[in-house]
Amino acid sequence: MFRTALRNVLAHKARLLMTVLAVMLGVAFVSGTLVFTNTISEAFQKSSAKGFDQVDVAVDAKFQESEGDRLGRVPELTQALIDESAKVPGAASAVGVVNGFTAIADRNGKLIGGGFRSEGKNYWGTEDARYPLVDGHAPRGKNEVLIDSETARRTGYKVGDTVRISVDGPVLTPTITGVFTTDDGNVAAGGSLALFDTATAQQLFGKTGTYDEITVKAKAGVSQSALKAQLDKALPKGLVETTTGRELADDQAKTIASSMSGLKQGLLVFAGIALFVGTFIIANTFTMLVAQRTKELALLRAVGASRRQVTRSVLAEAFVVGAVAAVTGLAAGIGIGAGLRSLMGSLDATVPDGPLIITPGTVLAALAVGILITMLAAWLPGRRAAKIPPVAAMSSLHAQATTKSLVLRNTLGSLFSAAGVAVVLAATTMNGSDGQAPMGIGAVLLIIGVFILTPLLSRPLIAAAAPVLRVFGVSGRLARQNSVRNPRRTAATASALMIGLTLITGMTVMAGSLQKSIDKMASSAIRADYVVSMANGNELSPDVEQKLKRVDGVAATSPLRNAAARIDGETEYLTGVTGGTIGELTDLKVDSGSFKVAGTRVVVDDQTAKSRGWQAGSGFTASYEDGKKQRLTVAGVYEGNEMISGIIVDNAALAPHQSDAADMQVMVKTSGGASDATKDQLEKALGSNPAIKVQDKKDLSNEIAKTFTLVLNMVYGLLAMAVIVAVLGVINTLAMSVFERSQEIGMLRAIGLDRKGIKRMVRLESLVISLFGGVLGIGLGVFFGWAAGELLGARMPTYELVLPWARMAVFLLLAATVGVLAALWPARRAARLNMLTAIKSE
Secondary structure (H helix, E strand, O other): OOOHHHHHHHOOHHHHHHHHHHHHHHEEEEEEEHHHHHHHHHHHHHHHHHHHOOOOOOEEEEOOOOOEEEOOEOEEHHHHHHHHOOOOEEEEEEEEEOOOEEEOOOOOEEEEEOOOOEEEEEOOOOOOOOOOOEEEEEOOOOEEEEEEHHHHHHHHOOOOOEEEEEEOOEEEEOEEEEEEEEOOOOHHOOOEEEEEEEHHHHHOOOOOOEEEEEEEEEEOOOOOHHHHHHHHHHHHOOOOEEEEEEHHHHHHHHHHHHHHHHEEEEEEEEHHHHHHHHHHHHHHHHHHHHHOOHHHHHHHHHOOOOOHHHHHHHHHHHHHHHHHHHHHHHHHHHHHHHHHHHHHHOOOOOOOOOOOOHHHHHHHHHHHHHHHHHHHHHHHHHOOOOOOOHHHOOOOOOOOHHHHHHHHHHHHHHHHHHHHHHHHHHHHHOHHHHHHHHHHHHHHHHHHHHHHHHHHHHHHHHHOHHHHOOOOOHHHHHHHHHHOOOHHHHHHHHHHHHHHHHHHHHHHHHHHHHHHHHHHHHHEEEEEOOEEEOOOOOOOOOHHHHHHHEEEEEEEEEEEEEEEEEEEEEEEEEEEOOOOOOHHEOOHHHHHOOOOOEOOOOEEEEEHHHHHHOEEEEEEEOOOOOEEEEEEEEEEEEEEOOOOEEEEEHHHHHHHHOOOOOEEEEEEEEEOOOHHHHHHHHEEEHHHHHHEEOOOOOHHHHHHHHHHHHHHHHHHHHHHHHHHHHHHHHHHHHHHHHHHHHHHHHHHHOOOOOHHHHHHHHHEEEEHHHHHHHHHHHHHHHHHHHHHHHHHHHOOOOOOOOHHHHHHHHHHHHHHHHHHHHHHHHHHHHHOOOOHHHHHHO
């Protein structure tokens, strides 16, 4: 039986090619994802580990937990602690490290390094082993700086150039005195690193006489654990904590692996979708292959083959096909992994050097996925073929599905669909994340239900296209009849396209609705024309607001200042504002009381008020960072949103209790409104500082929606794989349909239908099937987009459903294009059939 199965594979090479391609694409996606993420993760981990080569033990300040109404604090690391660390018997040296955000501008004045990955540190003053110089000399004083070699390469800076740098104050213009190499993970990820001498770094980062960390190097022959034990014994207990370099490297490796896992899971989800779509094609292919060989299988049964042997022969064919697809898919996946890494380099997303990582797990996953998916998809057609009695098979009595099987299928599909709709609707009434899992389960149930019901749905939906198809005469009528002749095959083909378009449409509906709601939130909650903040989300110097106030045309300003306080024994963050102007700069809906912030009168968002049982007129005591207490009164309760929430306090009441005030944002209203000229004027007033962002309402909403837009673009790109697989499915179905109908096509040619008519018939059939799948996919996508929006709407009052009609029309056009392209080869093949040979074929 195995030899028979092998001969069948070799005899149907062309028919099985599409199946091999479908499986191969899915396997390539899986293996390419694993190769790419493993390679990147390994490269970053090795790079990070090298960064700790000069650190045997790190000493950090230990956060002192809060007690009662006192806020927690972080003790300072002083020079005395460095000297004490250096005196430990096993220590060769101890050095203090200072670091902080440092924005570097490129030659056009734009921020480089992505904001969050822009760092500055102190150069140790001697030959620094962690930052070996490749050119120039060590920095001396605030007018000199070192930059990393990657930043120098990307910007074209060299030793002797002047560079614009900002930390937390005015823009500095030091001279680059040297360029160094580093294994710092931030630089490897596309960030920047600037090095100052220690005194300058301490001054710039506001840490005069103190350090962020102490790194200790062990003497020869002293292990990291032994040095750690000595330091634990010598340094003040409870004030500092020690970590070995090996532990730091391991922790960094875990962090990198964790950050990569999200990307890996996301890519594997789309690989799974491609494989899921491919499963339909495989099942469809083997169903048709088995149907074409029914008499052959019946003859095998008649000469003594058992049902199990027939099923095993079909599975053996599937094993061979799956193995070939898995091996070729693995090879293609390795190429995809290498290509993605090169693509990151071309997009300036720097990746550390390292070999391509192909683990045994990747190889096993590729082989398992390719072989198991193919065999699983082929099992049902093989089992169905084995159950056909030999006599019935030889008489072709099995060809039509029984009424009982159709009733069972439709009943099962209705139950799945009803259950899916019920679960999705129930999930929309839940709060936030509680409804995510039920909605996912409901979506899967509904998709399975619709897939099972697709043969039933195909007849009325395709019948709706009859008036249009009549325009094409005989070819159109034949195309409609052919597309509903075998509803199961039509359903399996259309479902592949349906799933891809469901996901694309659903994500598009969600993204468009979220963008609209965020725009409404920005326009309704904020009256200010601009919001000024740091590029990396850090705090602004209070000097920024003072500079903005002096700009011509600025009508009102208010900082948003965070301050920790203890309320009822719990730490709560207050938002300090200028009470006299905040009403001009915001437009928040007030649920009760009034939006009046002055003196000890505060306003509270609805969620905080609900959780603490407050209402307008309630009073509470806040304990500030200086240990003093103040009685505050709730003047009003407002509806919070993603931009503004929490307890809003007048800065006049807050400032006396703050030792080092800093602003998170500054809101600005101008007399002339937002314009490019006004924005340029504000930026120039701040010294064209690369570390500071000046954003209008549109910029704010775009920044919040950026994540959704990025995910949507990824979905479009990755689901292209599922669409390609769907195209192969349509080609496969049409090619086999043409093969099955060879005799019929020959008769049509004999009675007068020309080759153009035959081509038109096959193309229209393909077009109808693809549009059928497209309509189902877009319909399901709109439903899922609406449901997900209802779930989000509970947390976003401004949410409203937006149907992207133009994009949905493009998606339907895409489905039609898939149908036209997929029909090119089968239509040409059908038209070239020799009519006499076709009539004689069985």
